Amino acid sequence: TADEPWWKTAVVYQIYPRSFADSDGDGIGDLRGILERLDHLARLGVDVIWLSPVHPSPHDDNGYDISDYQDIDPLYGTLADFDDLLAEVHARGMRLVLDLVVNHTSDEHPWFAASRDGGPNGPKRDWYWWRPARPGTVPGTPGAEPNNWGSFFSGPAWEWDETSGEYYLHLFSRKQPDLNWENPEVRHAVYAMMRWWLERGVDGFRMDVVNLLSKDPALPDGEVPPGRRWGDGSPYCACGPRIHEFLAEMHRNVFAGHPKTLLTVGEMPGVTVEEARLFTDPARREVDMVFQFEHVGLDHGTGKFDVRPLRLPELKASLARWQTGLGETGWNSLYWNNHDQPRAVSRFGDDRPAHRVRSATALATVLHLHRGTPYVYQGEELGMANAPFASIGDFRDIESLRHFEEEVRHGADPEKVLDALRTMGRDNARTPMQWDASPHAGFTRGTPWIAVNPDHTEVNAAAQAADPHSVYHHYRRLIALRHTEPAVAFGDFTPLLPDDERIWAFLRRHADTATELLVLANLGPDPVAAPVPGDWAGAETLIVNHPGAAPLSSSATLLAPWEARVHRRT
Numbered sequence: 001t002a003d004e005p006w007w008k009t010a011v012v013y014q015i016y017p018r019s020f021a022d023s024d025g026d027g028i029g030d031l032r033g034i035l036e037r038l039d040h041l042a043r044l045g046v047d048v049i050w051l052s053p054v055h056p057s058p059h060d061d062n063g064y065d066i067s068d069y070q071d072i073d074p075l076y077g078t079l080a081d082f083d084d085l086l087a088e089v090h091a092r093g094m095r096l097v098l099d100l101v102v103n104h105t106s107d108e109h110p111w112f113a114a115s116r117d118g119g120p121n122g123p124k125r126d127w128y129w130w131r132p133a134r135p136g137t138v139p140g141t142p143g144a145e146p147n148n149w150g151s152f153f154s155g156p157a158w159e160w161d162e163t164s165g166e167y168y169l170h171l172f173s174r175k176q177p178d179l180n181w182e183n184p185e186v187r188h189a190v191y192a193m194m195r196w197w198l199e200r201g202v203d204g205f206r207m208d209v210v211n212l213l214s215k216d217p218a219l220p221d222g223e224v225p226p227g228r229r230w231g232d233g234s235p236y237c238a239c240g241p242r243i244h245e246f247l248a249e250m251h252r253n254v255f256a257g258h259p260k261t262l263l264t265v266g267e268m269p270g271v272t273v274e275e276a277r278l279f280t281d282p283a284r285r286e287v288d289m290v291f292q293f294e295h296v297g298l299d300h301g302t303g304k305f306d307v308r309p310l311r312l313p314e315l316k317a318s319l320a321r322w323q324t325g326l327g328e329t330g331w332n333s334l335y336w337n338n339h340d341q342p343r344a345v346s347r348f349g350d351d352r353p354a355h356r357v358r359s360a361t362a363l364a365t366v367l368h369l370h371r372g373t374p375y376v377y378q379g380e381e382l383g384m385a386n387a388p389f390a391s392i393g394d395f396r397d398i399e400s401l402r403h404f405e406e407e408v409r410h411g412a413d414p415e416k417v418l419d420a421l422r423t424m425g426r427d428n429a430r431t432p433m434q435w436d437a438s439p440h441a442g443f444t445r446g447t448p449w450i451a452v453n454p455d456h457t458e459v460n461a462a463a464q465a466a467d468p469h470s471v472y473h474h475y476r477r478l479i480a481l482r483h484t485e486p487a488v489a490f491g492d493f494t495p496l497l498p499d500d501e502r503i504w505a506f507l508r509r510h511a512d513t514a515t516e517l518l519v520l521a522n523l524g525p526d527p528v529a530a531p532v533p534g535d536w537a538g539a540e541t542l543i544v545n546h547p548g549a550a551p552l553s554s555s556a557t558l559l560a561p562w563e564a565r566v567h568r569r570t
């Protein structure tokens, strides 16, 4: 394992700066706030911090709409604050990875202003996707859009520009116009910007929706899925014709100058395991790993807000398929949570007081014992839960607000729409980090931009640091285990009991050290007898989330509700 890349034994922690820690009392997190809390992360033992965007932005999508790639938003601080943060991260032996949002810019980025204001023949016109109205229609009226694609944030993916008499493409909000990666000037401007950050000392990039960069330039209409209003453009814009060429070119122009020191992870909605193997095959020199979406789509119906029940065998099978698919070539990322997903303990676990700690730690155990690089999203290490949003006025996320507006306009029952937002909405992940039991959870001394979850009086970092059985200390132990036990990072993976509706069980075998791990978890609120595979009776116990857990017996071991355990034999 000596020549394996460092990130194969690493654990990444994601910070959503807006909601992490506010040092100046404006109710919005900032870089100084992060700096003051770095020891929380150092003690947790994570290797890398991924910072969601901190660049100047109108914040239509909380910073995923960037108006200047080479500066820091004054809400968050200055470039000098950033340099201080980076130095302090490095001083603690951690690395810092930036969020690279280059599928689109803000409509307030000077590139877009030039593209729009220069008109159809202007020099930067071709930096974005401009198209005339559909022939035979009245431009600017419904149905005149150049194609039928819907935006991820409701409504059409096109915005009419009266002045220049054309539409521009925006897969996300109208304030997030898509860059035209067909244009080499665009690509090289992005590469130059990336090199600038690497020279400043950052350690890599999490690359936002990077599989959307290459689009079929014909931009054909998509099929309209049942129950939807707009066509699905993804066959023409997800993993499009030139995507591998673009990422390989980025690698040559940016990453190749920093061999073996960086971490690159491509966020790729809709990516298949076969595609992911190509993206992460080291011989192809594209990216180190991808974020795939299969397991976080299993409870979606016609869309994410059409919430469906999730069956455990499907969830296990999905993760197992990726373990196998990237077993020989490529590398997995592992996650339950990020700033776009509801809280894992509420979605896959049980956030009622009786089960919260144990279900959060069971989920953590299962995920962290898979092969791949685990990502911990801020607050996940505390078992933070979904928020009790009372009304639409409590939501802040553009995706939720636009979905609500559109559904209600089309006659949906507002209470039903709200229920879906409560279950799936991204704001669940964006309530302030819960540092302590004080009125704003220690997040701010001002008024937080989104309400603090009232459960912070019980669920907070200060209380958990003092409790060896807390979710926090369980994560700390899991992270330490990955650093010390090669079978966790490198062992192969064999699923057990694939059809069991309650038990999640698998083996990890590492030939070099002749080590085997057995992971057994009860993913439900009732006790269950887990059959123990031969020869495991009495095996060493590495991690349990249940203080009274009995040793493994020879035939079956009774697992308490949400009990999870990791055993080792050599």
Ligand code: ISL
Binding pocket: 061, 064, 065, 101, 152, 172, 208, 209, 267, 269, 304, 339, 340, 399, 426
């Ligand atoms: O949550 C989603 C919308 O239903 C996802 O499809 C999400 O939009 C997708 O994962 C892309 O996410 C990334 O790009 C978006 C940004 O809003 C997300 O926060 C970011 O993670 C546009 O930049």
